[in-house]
Amino acid sequence: MTKTVYFRKLGRPSAHRQSLLRSLVTSLVKHENIQTTWAKAKEAQKHAEHLITMAKKASPKNNRRDLAQGMVFEHKSTLNKVFEVLLPRYNQRRCGYTRVLRMPPRYGDNAPQAILEWVDGSKDTRFHMTAKAVGVALAHKRPLHPMTRVNMEKVLMFRKNGKQEFDQLVEKAKEEESTRLQEEYKSEKEIEEKPWKRGDRVPLPKYV
Template sequence: MKGLAFRKLSRTSSHRNHLLRNLVSSLFEHERITTTVAKAKEAAREAEKIITLGKRGTVQAGYGARGYLYTQEKTLPKLAELAQRYSQRPGGYTRIHLFGNRQGDHAPRAILELVDGPNDLRLQMTARAIARETFNRITKLGTDSLREGRQFDAATLEQDERFNEVTRTNISKVVRFGGMEAREKLVELAAEHLLRLRATAALEGQVRVDDERVASWADNRPRGRLLTKPMRGHRPWAGQERADQPPPLAGKTKNSVIRLGKGVFAKRQNYRTAPSMPQYARSG
């Protein structure tokens, strides 16, 4: 509702205060919690304030943080650790990831986490993007021109033009305040995931029709012109181009993610390019 300074969360003032204190205490203890989007946004505001109090280091600020947190034997040492971690960061200590809807009431869920942590989701997702783009480049060239242990340069990772622009932007975000330690962690995760991609491709092979399964159907095989054949091999990612996919539509240079997801069904002629129905003169 407009005009309100914060979300009431359908609770009384005291209940809301205890709820947020519990969420912030759990966030400091585990560095990642799952809750609804509304609660995550309010808990993130409070967590930012408590971390700022911890960074001040004064007696009065310590009393304020101590009076807010629960399970102080766990959260207070963690607050001191977070104050040291974010000493060079001016703000933005939390991050919210949308996490689908909750079963039952279908409430939108979110993951609330502390940034630059040992299990930072954005760091892991960026490392996987780096490995995936490197793997695709190696597959496309046909030869592995990169030497083992020298796939990525930690010092100039965000300036590497071999990666997409979005990937380079995410690299800059995750290593901005982490220093060389964050860069080395990112390179380590990327190299590990690249090795996993190579092993998966070697075991499962390229995407191909499962001829053995089709032959096992015998007389019980499904009928129909638009039969989707079972596939074997490494599953493609969303938006990945393959040789067995339909060509782009007229006037397009590449297929959209939706058209790639349609598979064989995307081979049907688009209604915009289909010949128009014959027009009949109206009587009267």
């Protein structure tokens, strides 16, 4: 009979596991994103989502803030950021405050790696990568991929002043890609026009 697994034990006893997750959530609050193994990221994601939900329900009439202290270390600085920065950011969201992105396996033991980050934060990977994809497409004068359009809607839906930040990143990515294309064309032109002799080494393009 198949046994339902409600959480990952992470190869640790209960007290050590809880301490590990508190440490990961504390680092996530402080640094906006963290890189760890896939299993740890998925477990820490549950605790981070619960932390924001608990902060939303906190009031002077209940003890939710006291319960939130049990989910993180460095209570004063961490909870101050949760209530003063993260809570206003996710006021319009009902859920989905974090995102887990897969990374290449770790060198050495080949463990699956992942990035755990706050959605709409200063280090939102999808926001920056989508802006770069749009900038590159504009530099090449080609239409946007349908998935890029979907990602644009997602990253701009709840982000405050997101359109302005997004346009700035798109313009920067467009300029960088245009410069790269010019350097590539110039390098190829020099290679074509140079009088080559046997034994000459072909120079690497400047954009590499």
